Amino acid sequence: MPSLLIIAHGSRRAASNDEIRQLADAVRVQPAHAYDHVEAAFLELAEPGILDGLTALAARGATEIVAFPYFLAAGTHVAQDIPDVIAGFGVAYPAVKVRLTQHLGASAALPAAILGMAA
């Protein structure tokens, strides 16, 4: 089974980074999902970074990683910075397949999810 890496921006505010880690914990314990491991990583300002997060999953045996950018807008971070780090990982770990999904804000599932969240 693949592993899931939730990639957040990272904040100087420790509580915001903890929110992301708790989110990964909450995803991990959802019933009947398709992932061996679910972890969080940060583009900057918090640990682990994206490269460390990917490498740690590879060290745990992951050969397929779904990378989910937990970002609302398609700015430079989503369009360039995150793909660049993943490309660098691919050079070092060619046997590990990383699939980068759309960012949170662009997900086709978000409109229905928002209706459920706001209810």
Next chain:
Amino acid sequence: MPSLLIIAHGSRRAASNDEIRQLADAVRVQPAHAYDHVEAAFLELAEPGILDGLTALAARGATEIVAFPYFLAAGTHVAQDIPDVIAGFGVAYPAVKVRLTQHLGASAALPAAILGMAA
């Protein structure tokens, strides 16, 4: 039926604000939801502001508005700035009930939604 106001931060980047407006459009056309109107508003840097967004819904006859903070982290904007604006609206429009939901990042529905988005 209530109306839904999706409250985003707002950006200097016009494309990011357009993403939010398109998200509101996408929510609006979801099948069988419970809202008369679905609109977007911005805390700063883009129009309409939150107060204008609430007022416009009231002008269209809304007597109950669900305000959904489209924010990932529970910083000052979510904890203080948005509630303050809503409180100000309540003074001007006491007959309109505004219910502020949890912010996106804290929604209990988000973990399951992320699994669906990443699939």
